[in-house]
Amino acid sequence: MASYGGRYFDGGYGRDSKGGRSIYNERLNNFKEQAPNLNDIEFMCCDYQNFSDYKNCVFYFDPPYKDTKQYSKQSIDYDSFYDFLRKLSENNIVLISEYNMPDDFKCIWQKERKVLQKSDRVTGEKAVEKLFEIRE
Structure with missing residues (x-):
């Protein structure tokens, strides 16, 4: 928060x-x-790969967006992450916030917004925030 x-x-x-x-x-x-x-909701903050054995769950992932500033202490192998999401979606509902995803992910919601990453909370760029799921 x-x-x-x-x-x-x-x-x-x-x-x-x-x-x-x-x-x-x-x-x-x-x-x-x-x-x-x-x-009856469980919130966890951990490595995404800890969730491979779950079934009949809803997962929401909000990774550092590809091609944007990343976290300073770790990075994501996006191709591996996408493969993980595909596998997880075989038995679960998987939702991902991102700007863009590979073609087999379907955009189910989007909204243009001003991205305010600077400390002045004024300087920003327009971006289209999107929510994706795996296509069936």
């Missing part, structure tokens, strides 16, 4: 440009409000 654009303090700390809002506190309060409705 305190990440900034998924980069965890890489130039920002969850405040608006004037310092009047605490985005961290807003996110935390929102989560607390919604928490009673989140029954």
Whole structure:
């Protein structure tokens, strides 16, 4: 909840440009409000390859987007990741947030938005955020 654009303090700390809002506190309060409705859901943060033995589940992946700034301490082999998603989708529903995916992944939702990765929260570029699933 305190990440900034998924980069965890890489130039920002969850405040608006004037310092009047605490985005961290807003996110935390929102989560607390919604928490009673989140029954029988398991959230995990770990290597994606830990999920190979699951069946009849819904998986949502939000990796560092290909051809964008990556995390500083690790990188993703995207071809291997795509193969993993294909295999996982044989017994599960698999959803992926990305800008682009290989042709066998189907875009099921998209929205243009301004990507604000700079700490000034003003400078940004337009991008089309997409949600993909594996084609059947």
